Amino acid sequence: MDNATDNYPSSSVLRALQQLLEIKFPSQSFTYKLLPATKKGENYIGIVYRVAVKVNNKTGPCQWSLILKIPPRSPNRRKQFFVRPCFLRESLAYEEFLPMVKGFQNSKGISKEHSFHEYAECFQCLTDEFDEAIFLEDLGLQDFSLFDRFDELRFEHVATVMRAYAKLHAVSFAIKDQDYSGGLEKFRKIQDIFEQRKGDPNLNYYFEGLKRSAVACMKAEDVMPKKVLIRFFERPFFDIFLDLIDGNKCEPYAVVCHGDCWNNNIMFKFEDAKLISLCLLDWQLLRYSSPLTDLMYFLFTCTSKEFRGLYYNDVLNVYYAELVLHINRLGSNPSKLFSREIFEKELHRIGAVGLIFAMIVLPIITIKGDDVPNLEELSEQVEKGKSRDLKESGLLSEANVATYGKRMRDVVIDCINFGYIK
Template sequence: MKDREVVQSVLDSINQENNKNPPEIEITRGSQEGDGYVSETYAISIKNHKGEVTNLFVKSLPDDIKSWKEAFVEAFNTEYNFYTEIYPVLDQFQRNKNVQDPFNNVPKHFSTKIKNNQTPPIVLENLKSLGYVLRDRKKPIDDSHLELSIKALARYHAINYAMKDQQPEKYKKLTIGVGDVFGKYLIKFGMEDTIKKCVDQLIKGFDPVMDKIILDHLDNLTERLIDYLTKIFLDCDEYFIMGQGDCWSNNMMFLYNDQTKPIDVKIIDWQCQRISSPLFDFSYFFYTLATKKELDNAEHYLNLYYDTLSQRITELGSNPQKVFNYQIFREHYRKYSLFGLCMGFINVKAQLFEEGEVPNMLNPGGDVNPLEAFSGILRNQDVYVKRMRDLIEYFINQDLL
């Protein structure tokens, strides 16, 4: 796909004056190593004759994907469908309700049309140009980042529950194009072997005396987790909605009022959106980020999520006791939280990768499985072992493992 064709398509879409021949166009790399693993990205800065600048972030699929091509194409199309079909309908629903502080925690999307039946790129506002940045993935999460993100997820889920309640046929139609990239490909592409190697590494890193209680619970852990993953993706009940699906650290960008205090968050990368319990999103986000400090205070974050969810469902005109009451919420917590531990084996490593350790997910070369990079020993392996030890201990203490 030609950069110039993308630029012209975007210019036509946003209807800038004299956009046929913009005075200045600058195209640069869209993300750094470790920012994202799946799409080819670049930034476009367009300055018109008045000096007005439009900054765009473009995601596209390269033509030379060497592995997992089917999965990556499906993931890309899932995200494109979210921005073009799903979010506009959800957003219109909430705005018709005139709620204060509506969910707007996704970047603005620009529609494009590409000739020759090529897959259109995903063209978004460049959040970096607005001051949004990725949180340093190697640093422990703090309360302000956690609470801001949890509230945003809850508000997004609330729109789904309210619309599903009030406009069931329209909501059902909206979900038709939502697939399940995670469920379809997670086991197929080597998750079992990756988890096994990570579990073996942890066991070797534990002290046989100090960690005896934990070690006693790790018998057949790989088999138990894979069995859980294999079965859990087949689940579906009346409380399932369209989740984000890939709520890890690098899929959220933050705006700060100073160097430390986040005041807004944008959720990016909707490639793995799926029909699921909202506890999939919560557990994936919280348990892959939480250190012992946050795990010890997990009930606070769980209640923060549910309080925000139920309040927004009410504001949107539905009854949370009907659509997703607290008892069902706790049942889902006990059933789906283990998903967070499963993803922790990979995502905690992803957070701790140093330069040179980040895998090339698109083109690893040859027959190399991209997940293989998550099976190796990190330079920060001691931090990884500590994080996973605390996480496993939490699940044992909560009788979730």
């Protein structure tokens, strides 16, 4: 870890943990220890521990565990990684949005099998500044695991992700349509994390550097694609990005989105080598936007050009079929709320957001854990205005430059071929 003191739970968090365990195991003695739950490069905003609990009961000792997610307390890292707003956003997801989703589906008599339930149970959230914490069930106890982001996702993985997002978005559409519990008005008003950061000059410099890095990935023979890309980049990065994700501009087709749809935020469960379930993690970028922002984020950062060439339309069809099915289950009319015609129009209107997310996330996805820069040092460099592009930040080096370059170029070519940038 970067700094053992700053990254260890505060006394307030430890007291809350003790109280939670006393409630979980009344009249029983227990001990616990904190173990790192993620590897280097798997988590950037939060620090994740597995709390290994040994319980002594009448039949003998037993083992249990939960996940404890806390922010770093380093001021620079909190500022540069926008830690507090992200933790407040995730707490909002676990304390208000996901309970609303569950309550609405229960009110319709939807079984768990057919509901959107692909998220971890949250035991408690703490939101006091510098003492933020989220206590979650340990999905490892149910044999969920991360898929190695350096391996190729198969069709079954992507189709299962598409179905999960379809159910999530369908619930939002139906809640809005039926004005359940006041609808989504509270979530419509939340300001996107990126909107909150648009005035940060260092981040603006960094994002403008992402544009230059993307252009540099194009080959000599990519004369026309490079011209198209440069024309697309004529406006400032934030102007392009925020236009695409602005929930108000997406109305009446905006929903509450997961927001951070990459490999390390999805855990899969297999049974006899067959994929049977998944769970979505990290709701820190929860946003109110077009449902297609989630799809484009995932498909352009987590799948290869080869996969998209074979299955792109197929997985979009899987998504839309499940969306229709779940909206119908919930008692609303999918043709009225998000017809296939509108779906296709929205796909072409904001599909370019896949390119934007790829620019931000591909450097992280393609870097090996051991090569990830020290986050404390990176935060200090950014604070001093000395990490204005991928190479200065350490996210692009000899170790991943070729992989990043190929995948970034592939995304540009696909976005042009699909008609998303012109």
